[in-house]
Amino acid sequence: MGLYSYLLISIIIFTIGVYGIITQRSGIKILMCIELLLNSANLNLVAFSSYNGNSTGQVFALFSIAIAAAEAAIGFAILVALFRLRDTINLDNINILRW
Amino acid sequence: MSLNINFAMLAPEILLTVLAFVIIIMGLLISNKSKNMLGYLSAAGILASLVYVIGNGMTEKVSYFYDSLVVDPLSQVFKLIFLIVSLIAVIASIEYFKDNRNQDEYYALILMSTVGMMVVASANDLIALFVGFELASMSTYVLAGFEKNNPSSLEAALKYFIIGSLSSALMLFGMSLIYGITSTTNIPGIIEFFRSAPLMAESSLGVLAMIFLVAGFGFKMALVPFHMWAPDTYEGSPSVVSSLLAAGSKKMGFVAAFRVLVLALVAIRADVHFTFAILAIITMTYGNVVAVSQRSIKRMLAYSSIAQAGYIALAFVVTTPMSIAGGILLALGHALMKGGAFIAVAVVGYMVLSDNKNAKNIDDLENFAGLGKRAPITALGFFVFFLALAGIPPSAGFIGKLFLFYSITVQAISLSSSWLLLVVVIAILNSALSIYYYARVIKYMYVLPPKGERIKEPTAYVVAILIAVIGTIGIGLYPEPFINMAMNAAQVLGV
Amino acid sequence: MAGLISLMILISLAGALITFLAKTREQARTVAIITSGISLAISLVIFSQFDSSISTIQFLESYSWIPSIGVTLKFGLDGIGMPLVLLSNIIIPLTVIFAWGETKQANRFYGLILLELTGVLGVFTSLDFFVFYIFWEIVLIPMYFLISIWGGPRKEYAAIKFFIYTHVASLVMLLAIFAMYFNALGITGTPSFDMFGLLKSYQVMDGDLIKGVISLKDAVFIGLLFGFIVKMPAVPFHTWLPDAHVEAPTAGSVILAALLLKMGGYGLFRVILPILPYSDSPSRMITLMAIIGVLSILYGTFLALAQRDLKKMVAYSSISHMGYVTLGAAALVPLSVSGAMYQQFSHGLITGILFMSCGVIQHSAGTRIIHDLGGIAKYMPKLTFVMLAGFLASLGLPGMSGFIAEFLVLVNSYFTLPTFVILALFGIVFTAGYHLWAMQRAVFGTYNEKLGHIHDGANYEIASMAILVLLVIYFGLNPNPVLNMMTVNAEQLLKSVVLRGVIT
Amino acid sequence: MFSDYAALIVLLPVIAFVLTLFLGKKLYSGGALLPIAAIAGSFIISLGIFFEIYPGGMVQQSIPWFGNGISQMNMGILIDPLAIVMLMMVSFVSLLIHIYAVGYMSHDPAKPRYFAETSLFTAAMLSVILSDNILQFFISWEVVGLCSFLLIGFWYHKPSAAAAAKKAFLVTRIGDVLFLAGIVMLYVNLVEIINNPANAFKIEPGNFLLQFKTMFEAIPLIDKTQLTYITLLFFGGAVGKSGQFPLHGWLPDAMEGPTTVSALIHAATMVTAGVYLVARTFPMFFATPATIMTGVPDSLLIVAIFGGFTALFAATMGLVMNDIKRVLAYSTVSQLGYMMLALGTAGAVVGAQAVGISLFHLVSHAFFKALLFLCAGSVIHAVGTNDIREMGGLFNKMKITATTMLIAALALAGIGIPFINIGTAGFFSKDMIIEKSFEFGEKTGGWGWIFYGFAILAALLTSIYIFRLWFMAFTGKPRSERHSHESPNVMTVPLMILALFALFFGFSQTGFYGYLEKNFELMGVEIAVHEEAAQLPVIIILLPVIVGVLGFLISYAIYYKRMIDMSKIISSENPLYKLLLNRYYEPKIGADLIGVKLTHDVVAQSGEFVDRKIIDGLVIDSIIGNTIFKIGEIIRKLQTGVVQNYASITILGVALLLVLLKLKLGGV
Amino acid sequence: MDIVFIVISILTILSSIMVIRSSKLVHSALYLAGTLIGTAGLFLLLQAEFLAWVQVLVYVGAVVTLILFTIMLTRKGEEE
Structure with missing residues (x-):
């Protein structure tokens, strides 16, 4: 399969992720969508790596996976802490800071 | 490159990383009471790094780790910025987080975020850049939400985190595209590639990559429309963290943009200038116009910070050495001014809370009434920072704006370009508009009667504010070395 | 005796800082009067050693500051700056004396006044555009505070309006300075903000700012002009002035009118006139300036006539009087230019009396609204005396300094701008009209019993006004000490005008 | 001999003016004697000069004043027959009037001011007469006008x-x-x-x-x-x-x-x-x-x-x-x-x-x-x-x-x-x-x-x-x-x-x-x-x-x-x-109609209107000031506090960049 | 090869859609795991075997687990 098929999938997943971030209300779902985005980028990197014939992309992806995991941990920690205070993770309600 | 490489130029980063771990370990070992000393320890570490950075030449260029990190004038200038900001923030935190159980984590995180920023400043490879970026970001996500029992703080952290992650993802996506096009992640390599194959930059992928990168960096810089998190986060976070975010973390976006955009992409596409002009104009206008109607000072500072980002972004509008130098100078100035200003807000918070334990909206404009009497040094600090932010000489803000406006005027004249001229005019009008809201606070501080007794300003805050004040005015009065530094840094970019 | 100028500036700055730190009102005002006195003494020394027969810069001093962009701390005086330095040093001590009774935050008050002195001295002496600009901006800040802390009911509006208006103008001016700097850089290759160097380089500037719309020369010229006339202020950029004056405390108004407005006029002579003959269309620029000048004269006059507030009336009269400066400068005749310079000097002295009078009335009667006053001469004979003198001087009574200036401007401008002079003459009657009308209604006539028992101005207030009156009369009878040096410089300035054949 | 002291004709009353103004209260009859003596002196000098120059002489004295080159202005004295006649008349009549005033004004408390002003008035008039140039003439002429203002408004x-x-x-x-x-x-x-x-x-x-x-x-x-x-x-x-x-x-x-x-x-x-x-x-x-x-x-x-x-x-x-x-x-x-x-x-x-x-x-x-x-x-x-x-x-x-x-x-x-x-x-x-x-x-x-x-x-x-x-x-x-x-x-x-x-x-x-x-x-x-x-x-x-x-x-x-x-x-x-008694309606036409109605009510007030309402009110405050506020108030509502909206705007930003960069706006 | 690719990609995309569409958070988390595993499959197709395993280990093993924990910790009644 050509490079562009992978890119296509990556972009589709990316778009779905973006769509999710915009539409979803649950904090957890939004975090999942962010994972989708990072994942699509990883897919890109790996696809390019294979296409370009060097492994830099894979190295990059490796870093990226590690970082994504860490990020997820932080994100969920924040969500849990917030839930403890506010009793909700519905982001529509988390808007004391505005204007 | 052999293994016995000399890490001397990376000593600050190494020192701070080690220090971060030491602090965490010490935090486990020592009692809660004695954790207050950790602040001094980290301040000392940062100060040492700062001295090291200043002392160890700004001119020579050294690269490390297979050319993924470089130490050159550009990186040094920004390291200087980051270290100063951290120093201010840490010194202020000694008071702000006094007797907090989690101080060890706090200082470790600050140090880690500083290291992350410094890595970005030195990054010569997209991977290093991304890692540094994320290191700094993730530390600051946590820092923003460090007041676990404060809903505002957590909300700030959450918003910061979500938009930050989104931007990271965009940035990563952009980087992946660049890697795809150029098959390298080394920045000089990328530049070389685009130089030799300019058509690739014009391709859809190239443009897309560029856009994603701008979005990613724009998030950090708080450029409109990637700024949405900034007011909420700056308002909600602890003031010392806001200081770090606005003054330090923001500049990370700029240094990344200088490194990547200016060299790799901007130079080969004319309409990038135009795009940045639009972004810069929208950003500064938006920031200033909305700041006018704010009553929360932190929020006002946040919008002012957005506006300042717009000014700094003018550096990308023409990308001449002069403009880059101006951007760097204003970034330096802004770090001092905005960093100091947020610390000063912390003093106001301290003051208000000492009046009334359960006070809400501690950074409301009303609480600034008579600040000149209640907390003279803080008020003086605000006064200096505000005037500097408005670009009144002699101050760092003036010098920075001077270079930026100058570079654009010159370009407008030499290209006989009317839209560039328009950009300057709008920038000037913005600059004037900004006086309105700064002056309003100054009025509250000095004109209105105080609402309480004079307070004793905590020493840590005073020191932090004074460092910023001296820096702000010092650069204004004796800008020569800083100008040279900025010009050298701009030379590195070879524009 | 090089170094005197920087000594003067530094002393006033140091005095300002010490005053800020003063603990009591007594200390503050003592420091203020001593500092301004020393500054006055230094300026008198300079004045006495000043050679008024040559047009070159004297007392030149120069220190390197920011070599990388060519900024030097360069100070010096010639016949354009010297009188204004003298004026500043006369006005500030008198303002301090006048405000001797200030009780509200006295240390800050006097400190800000001294800071104003620092600023204006810097503006009038610096010969480096960069430094000039810095002082130009510094002046704004103390004035902002003077208005917004000690001002009247709408002080915030007025202060911010003043600040923003003049700041925009300065930024536009800054851009024009950039353009000249860039241009000079292109020619000489060495960066320099040296004022005369930049002005000289203007002569060889070319290119368009926007092709087919405006040339670079014109743009730079208009940018600089804009910066100065907003400060002066000239119609239609004047609306900050009435507000600022009405709300400012008396000392603030005095400094604003007597010194800050002069910065704009100073700019015309120092910057605009040397480049005017080399601009692309001098005749159009001259017409522009003349229109602005005459418009200011007439518009200011009629607006003054319409005012109900005494201080506002005086404010508009300032606009009107500064119109003569623009007109005289635009006429490009040596004596009209020196007349315009003299008008600056003279107006500085006169307007001090006027604003001080308004201040005393406000303080004593509690109002400045003309029709709420009436017959106050009965209880305020001393004030009436000096105020009348001030008003007469302001309406251009011969024998007082204002007349010499206006006469020189009108007579000599007629050579080149006859129509405008005729229009300006038209305003003189009305100038007399509003001054006298105000006097008649506010000061003379039957006493308005509603005012209760009012008292005359304090002795220190009357004394500082009386000194100004004496100076106004002295300089009305003997203009030579300052007029000569102005004329020498005006002739020097206009050499290039003749050379370029701008006027015959 | 007298002609050497011609300047004193003016200066004596001026000195009397200053002295009377400041010292008059302490002197006899409000200091009336000073101006009387001074004007008498002026009269005597005038008379002396008259006899010196009669029938065909003149006195000319001139010193430079201000200006330079051909535009040098001067102050000077020109006593020709025309002037000496006037000088004698003015000083003489003025002297008599001053003497008379000692009686006439004897009950007025403001005598020092009165005598000071009349003295200055006389001085100015004498200066008008002996001016040798039109500028000095004009200046003295104006001072005469000033003194008339002061004296007419004596009972202010x-x-x-x-x-x-x-x-x-x-x-x-x-x-x-x-x-x-x-x-x-x-x-x-x-x-x-x-x-x-x-x-x-x-x-x-x-x-x-x-x-x-x-x-x-x-x-x-x-x-x-x-x-x-x-x-x-x-x-x-x-x-x-x-x-x-x-x-x-x-x-x-x-x-x-x-x-x-x-x-x-x-x-x-x-x-x-x-x-x-x-x-x-x-x-x-x-x-x-x-x-x-x-x-x-x-x-x-x-x-x-x-x-x-x-x-x-x-x-x-x-x-x-x-x-x-x-x-x-x-x-x-x-x-x-x-x-x-x-x-x-x-x-x-x-x-x-x-x-x-x-x-x-x-x-x-x-x-x-x-x-x-x-x-x-x-x-x-x-x-x-x-x-x-x-x-x-x-x-x-x-x-x-x-x-x-x-x-x-x-x-x-x-x-x-x-x-x-x-x-x-x-x-x-x-x-x-x-x-x-x-x-x-x-x-x-x-x-x-x-x-x-x-x-x-x-x-x-x-x-x-x-x-x-x-x-x-x-x-x-x-x-x-x-x-x-x-x-x-x-x-x-x-x-x-x-x-x-x-x-x-x-x-x-x-x-x-x-x-x-x-x-x-x-x-x-x-x-x-x-x-x-x-x-x-x-x-x-x-x-x-x-x-x-x-x-x-x-x-x-x-x-x-x-x-x-x-x-x-x-x-x-x-x-x-009626016409005569109302003085041909001159005060009405002059002061009320032209002075107040036309100049003040129409011209000046409309200027005030333009200044306050149009330049200041409309342009500065309403258009610029309020508009910025309004826009600020509207824009800040964008900041809804809901993070999804923020994300949407971020994405919109990406779209904006896409538009900007793809539309090839460069080179404008 | 193509068919494998197509199948994996369709599964990946579908499950990523379902992450958003499903009304229960737990289901979403599971679909997310599906997407991530699908991506790992694509990595395999791109001869990035090591990365594929890392992907499964880190993402599915750690991240999804984390998500599930969070869902349980923040459950209060049923989230919509």
Whole structure:
């Protein structure tokens, strides 16, 4: 399969992720969508790596996976802490800071 | 490159990383009471790094780790910025987080975020850049939400985190595209590639990559429309963290943009200038116009910070050495001014809370009434920072704006370009508009009667504010070395 | 005796800082009067050693500051700056004396006044555009505070309006300075903000700012002009002035009118006139300036006539009087230019009396609204005396300094701008009209019993006004000490005008 | 010897002014003696100089003042016959008035101020007279105006006084501006003449640009049209200062000041300055081209028109005024009209002699008008009112005042015996003017006769109103209860001295004319002297006296014998009476309509509207200020606080970038 | 090969859609795991075997678990 098929999938997943971030209300779902985005980028990197014939992309992806995991941990920690205070993770309600 | 490489130029980063771990370990070992000393320890570490950075030449260029990190004038200038900001923030935190159980984590995180920023400043490879970026970001996500029992703080952290992650993802996506096009992640390599194959930059992928990168960096810089998190986060976070975010973390976006955009992409596409002009104009206008109607000072500072980002972004509008130098100078100035200003807000918070334990909206404009009497040094600090932010000489803000406006005027004249001229005019009008809201606070501080007794300003805050004040005015009065530094840094970019 | 100028500036700055730190009102005002006195003494020394027969810069001093962009701390005086330095040093001590009774935050008050002195001295002496600009901006800040802390009911509006208006103008001016700097850089290759160097380089500037719309020369010229006339202020950029004056405390108004407005006029002579003959269309620029000048004269006059507030009336009269400066400068005749310079000097002295009078009335009667006053001469004979003198001087009574200036401007401008002079003459009657009308209604006539028992101005207030009156009369009878040096410089300035054949 | 101290003529009263102002309170009678001594000194010096320079000398002293090069201005002294005559008259009359004032003002608490101001006033007037250049002339002229302002408003707590002072200053200011405009034009012309090498005209060392000498020398070189403009502008100044139509309104109002001030202003000093200005620059007036009427220089013709008309116009109003000082004020305006008429008509007929004719009337008028005012002051002092309807029967109580006033009235009416040349001062001086206007009519014919008509009609009216005044005040039954008595000696002695002059000054006529005729020759200006006109018809010589006596008889019949019941004529129904009593509605038109309604209410207020509402209110506050606020308020609502929206905007931002970069907007 | 690719990609995309569409958070988390595993499959197809395993280990093993924990910790009634 050509490079562009992978890119296509990556972009589709990316778009779905973006769509999710915009539409979803649950904090957890939004975090999942962010994972989708990072994942699509990883897919890109790996696809390019294979296409370009060097492994830099894979190295990059490796870093990226590690970082994504860490990020997820932080994100969920924040969500849990917030839930403890506010009793909700519905982001529509988390808007004391505005204007 | 052999293994016995000399890490001397990376000593600050190494020192701070080690220090971060030491602090965490010490935090486990020592009692809660004695954790207050950790602040001094980290301040000392940062100060040492700062001295090291200043002392160890700004001119020579050294690269490390297979050319993924470089130490050159550009990186040094920004390291200087980051270290100063951290120093201010840490010194202020000694008071702000006094007797907090989690101080060890706090200082470790600050140090880690500083290291992350410094890595970005030195990054010569997209991977290093991304890692540094994320290191700094993730530390600051946590820092923003460090007041676990404060809903505002957590909300700030959450918003910061979500938009930050989104931007990271965009940035990563952009980087992946660049890697795809150029098959390298080394920045000089990328530049070389685009130089030799300019058509690739014009391709859809190239443009897309560029856009994603701008979005990613724009998030950090708080450029409109990637700024949405900034007011909420700056308002909600602890003031010392806001200081770090606005003054330090923001500049990370700029240094990344200088490194990547200016060299790799901007130079080969004319309409990038135009795009940045639009972004810069929208950003500064938006920031200033909305700041006018704010009553929360932190929020006002946040919008002012957005506006300042717009000014700094003018550096990308023409990308001449002069403009880059101006951007760097204003970034330096802004770090001092905005960093100091947020610390000063912390003093106001301290003051208000000492009046009334359960006070809400501690950074409301009303609480600034008579600040000149209640907390003279803080008020003086605000006064200096505000005037500097408005670009009144002699101050760092003036010098920075001077270079930026100058570079654009010159370009407008030499290209006989009317839209560039328009950009300057709008920038000037913005600059004037900004006086309105700064002056309003100054009025509250000095004109209105105080609402309480004079307070004793905590020493840590005073020191932090004074460092910023001296820096702000010092650069204004004796800008020569800083100008040279900025010009050298701009030379590195070879524009 | 090089170094005197920087000594003067530094002393006033140091005095300002010490005053800020003063603990009591007594200390503050003592420091203020001593500092301004020393500054006055230094300026008198300079004045006495000043050679008024040559047009070159004297007392030149120069220190390197920011070599990388060519900024030097360069100070010096010639016949354009010297009188204004003298004026500043006369006005500030008198303002301090006048405000001797200030009780509200006295240390800050006097400190800000001294800071104003620092600023204006810097503006009038610096010969480096960069430094000039810095002082130009510094002046704004103390004035902002003077208005917004000690001002009247709408002080915030007025202060911010003043600040923003003049700041925009300065930024536009800054851009024009950039353009000249860039241009000079292109020619000489060495960066320099040296004022005369930049002005000289203007002569060889070319290119368009926007092709087919405006040339670079014109743009730079208009940018600089804009910066100065907003400060002066000239119609239609004047609306900050009435507000600022009405709300400012008396000392603030005095400094604003007597010194800050002069910065704009100073700019015309120092910057605009040397480049005017080399601009692309001098005749159009001259017409522009003349229109602005005459418009200011007439518009200011009629607006003054319409005012109900005494201080506002005086404010508009300032606009009107500064119109003569623009007109005289635009006429490009040596004596009209020196007349315009003299008008600056003279107006500085006169307007001090006027604003001080308004201040005393406000303080004593509690109002400045003309029709709420009436017959106050009965209880305020001393004030009436000096105020009348001030008003007469302001309406251009011969024998007082204002007349010499206006006469020189009108007579000599007629050579080149006859129509405008005729229009300006038209305003003189009305100038007399509003001054006298105000006097008649506010000061003379039957006493308005509603005012209760009012008292005359304090002795220190009357004394500082009386000194100004004496100076106004002295300089009305003997203009030579300052007029000569102005004329020498005006002739020097206009050499290039003749050379370029701008006027015959 | 005296001429070395010529500057003291002005300086002495100035010193007296300063000293009296600051020390007056501690001195006798408010320091009156200082100005009296000073003015006496001025008088003595003037007299001394007169004897030194008579018959053909001049005093010229000049020092540079300001300016440089050809535009060097100077201060200087020029005492020629014209000036010395004026100097002596002014200092003398002023001296008498000052002495009189010691009595008149004895009860006023503000005496020091009074004497200081009158002293300055005198000084300024003397300075006007001896100026050797037009600038100094103008400056002194303005200081005169200032002093009149101060003195008219002396009782400033009276609103009417304050208003009158303002009006006096403003109305004369209109003239001053014209004068200044004339100076501007003259200056420009002179400089251009000098700068034009073709003219070979240059200023000798020691001479200066705006000196009268230079001006006169340059007359042939000045463009004729310009010369007309310049002289007419000068005349505009004179119109204002000398209360000629249409700027006469301030003069009657100026009666709000103390009577002594009126005497000073109307007799000796201020108002004559205008006539003096025309006389001083007469060669320029004379040199203007004759385009309107053959053989008559335009400017002189205009001077004559204004003068003649004013003479009659003011006299009509003098008929109906009830305030004793107002009658005299209109009389002054009318007499000044005569002086102007003389300069205009006689100037056209006999050239430089006209200056003598005019000045002779000026001096004689100074004596009798000062006398009239001082007498009026004495009367007012005695009865405590200005209204002649409330006076009456004072003759027996105040014999000296009544007698001296009668003498003055006779002089004003110009009573005398023709052919044997015995008569009052006015007889000589006024008749000569009337005769010259007849000659003018003869010379020009046509409507040139109108001047004679003006002159003779005005003479009739003058006689009527002045005797009306005298009869109403001094004869008949007392109309008020107040016990009136004669004034103290310090007041009556000056009256008697002035009366002597009013009676006998006329006999110096021939010498006076002869002395002044040579005035401009001394300055080196040739003025073509016309052939003496043919012998006048007897009726013309008699007519002035006839109308004078006729006027007396009419007044006698109406106001002494009460042969006609005036109450029928004096009613508000009579439109003519109303018109006159309301002074031709001049105050309404001048002050209310033009001053307040047009200038203040319309022009100034609309300017205010533009400034506050449009520039400030609309543009600055509403459009710029509020709009920014509104936009700010709207935009900040974008910041909803909901993070998904933030994300959406971020994504929109990406789209925006896509648009910007793909649309190829670069290179715009 | 192509068919494998197509199948994996369709599964990946479908499950990523379902992450958003499913109304229960737990289901979403499981679909997310599906997407991530699908991506790992694509990595395999791109000869990035090591990375594929890392992907499964880190993402599915750690991240999804974390998500599930969070869901349980923040459950209060049923989230929509």
